[in-house]
Amino acid sequence: MSSKILVVAEHDGAKLNASTAKCVSCARALAGAEVTVLVCAVEAAAVAAQAAQLAGVDRVLTVENPANAHALAAVLAPQIAALAAPYTHLLGPSTTFGKDLMARVAGLLEAPQVSDIMAIESATRFRRPIYAGNAILTVEWAADAKLVGTVRTASFEAAGSGGSASIEKASVSVTLPTHTRFVSVSAAKSDRPDLQTARRVISGGRALGSAEGFKILYSLADKLGAAVGASRAAVDAG
Numbered sequence: 079m080s081s082k083i084l085v086v087a088e089h090d091g092a093k094l095n096a097s098t099a100k101c102v103s104c105a106r107a108l109a110g111a112e113v114t115v116l117v118c119a120v121e122a123a124a125v126a127a128q129a130a131q132l133a134g135v136d137r138v139l140t141v142e143n144p145a146n147a148h149a150l151a152a153v154l155a156p157q158i159a160a161l162a163a164p165y166t167h168l169l170g171p172s173t174t175f176g177k178d179l180m181a182r183v184a185g186l187l188e189a190p191q192v193s194d195i196m197a198i199e200s201a202t203r204f205r206r207p208i209y210a211g212n213a214i215l216t217v218e219w220a221a222d223a224k225l226v227g228t229v230r231t232a233s234f235e236a237a238g239s240g241g242s243a244s245i246e247k248a249s250v251s252v253t254l255p256t257h258t259r260f261v262s263v264s265a266a267k268s269d270r271p272d273l274q275t276a277r278r279v280i281s282g283g284r285a286l287g288s289a290e291g292f293k294i295l296y297s298l299a300d301k302l303g304a305a306v307g308a309s310r311a312a313v314d315a316g
Contacts, residue, residue, distance in 0.1 A: 080109075080110035080111075080112060081105075081108040081109060081110055081111050081112070081166050081167055081201050082112045082114070082164055082165045082166050082167070083105040083108060083111055083112065083113050083114065083165060083166065083167045083168075083169060084114050084115075084116055084139075084158075084161070084162065084165040084167070084168045084169070085098065085101045085102055085105055085113060085114070085115045085116065085135075085169050085170070086101075086116050086118075086154075086158060086168070086169070086170040086176070086179065086180070086183075087115050087116060087117045087118075087125060087129055088149075088170070088171055088173060088175045088176065089117065089119065089125045091119055091120065091121075091125070091147075092124055092125065093124075093125070093128070094125050094128040094129055095171070095173075095175075095272070095275065096231075096236055096272075096275045097171035097173050097175075097176070097229075097231045097274070097275050098115065098129065098132075098171065099132055099236035099237040100171065100229060100231040100234040100235070100236050100237070100275075101169050101170065101171050101229045101231075101234075102115065102132050102133075102134050102135055102237040103134070103234040103235055103236065103237045104169060104195060104198065104229045104233075104234050105134070105167070105169055106134040106237070107198045108167065108198060108201050109200070109201055111134075112136050113134055113135050113136050113137075114135075114136060114137045114138070114139055114165070115129040115130075115132070115135050115137075115138045115139070115243075116138075116139045116140075116141065116158065116161065116248075117129060117138060117139070117140045117141070118140075118141045118143070118146045118154050118157055118158070119140070119141075119142060119146050120142060120143070120144055120146055120147050121142060122140035122141070122142050123140075126138045126140045126245045127245070129243070130241060130242065130243040130244070130245050131239050131240070131241050131242070131243075132237045132238075132239065132241050132243075133237050133238045133239065133240050133241045134237050134241065135237070135241050135243040136243055136244075137243050137244050137245075137246065138243050138244070138245045138246070139161065139246055139247075139248045140245065140246070140247050140248065141157055141161070141247075141248050141250050142247070143157070143250075143254075145254050147260070148260040149175055149179075150258055150259075150260060151178040151179040151182050152182065152255050152257070152258035153254050153255065153258065154179055155179060155182035155183045155185075155186055156186060156252045156253070156254060156255070157250045157252060157254075158179075158183050159183055159186040159187055159252075160250045160251075160252045161248060161250060162183070162187055162224060165224065166201070166224060166225065167201075167224070167225045167226075167227065168180070168183060168187075168189075168224065168225070168226045168227070169195075169226075169227050169228070169229055170183075170227075170228055170229070171228065171229055171231055172193065172194050172195075172228035172229055172230050172231060173231065173274045173275070174274065176228045176229075177193070177228060180226050180227070180228050181226075183226050184226035187224055187226065189223055189224040189225065189226050190219045190220075190223060190225060190226070191225075191226045191227065191228075192204050192206060192217050192219070192225065192226075192227045192228075193206060193227070193228050194206045194207060194228060194229075194230040195227050195228065195229050195230060195233075196214075196230045196233035197233065199216070201221070202218055202219055202220075202221050202225075203216060203217070203218045204216070204217050204218075204227070205217075206230070207230070231274070231275055270299060270300070270304070270305050270306060271303065271304065271305045272305065273305040273306075273307055276304060276305035277303075277304075278299075278302055278303065278304035278305070279304055279305050279306070279307050280295050280298055280299040280302065280304045280305070280306055280307070281295075281306070281307035281308060281309070282295045282306075282307075282308055282309070282312060283308065283309035283311060283312050284309065284311040284312055284315070286312065289316065292306075292308075292312075
């Protein structure tokens with residue numbers, strides 16, 4: 079049984095997020111996988127070229143629209159759903175971006191969703207963690223329906239480079255919602271790796287006592303090339 083998989087790329091408009099390469103690795107684990115990466119952007123050429131170089135990618139589709147300037151799930155989901163017909167599986171990363179987006183895609187397609195895929199047993203059977211990873215759930219879905227899934231990026235190695243996939247422009251004719259609009263982003267600026275996709279994370283909690291106490295973690299993280307995380311109590315304390 080062949081599987082036609084559409085991987086939705088996460089990117090910032092110029093650079094492909096490492097989570098996409100991990101979704102490609104997950105997709106390649108499916109039997110007979112044909113992997114297409116979808117890049118939705120204002121100008122998709124740069125990101126599409128990076129996606130085409132991922133090992134295991136057969137094709138890259140681009141959808142260019144001024145409305146794609148910001149990754150709004152309400153705007154992206156109808157475009158993705160409009161392209162879903164040929165595919166058996168639609169995958170996105172289990173990051174803030176993917177969790178927000180893929181549930182909307184599943185709703186528009188009236189399709190089942192499997193969240194946080196950590197292992198693949200077959201094209202219809204997956205494993206995912208529950209109870210904060212203390213138990214593993216095996217999920218099976220009916221093969222006559224499309225599957226929408228989010229991929230637990232910590233469970234898969236990023237696909238390597240060396241690919242040479244074709245790049246094609248896709249035309250999507252769909253009415254985009256106007257009830258959701260971009261206002262602003264409030265995010266800390268840092269040269270450290272993205273916390274959601276970092277290979278190493280240094281984390282601290284209440285015992286550090288203050289923002290000053292956290293500086294030792296920042297120093298260690300910089301030496302290790304790690305991201306910095308914190309417990310809820312430390313975050314709530316500022």
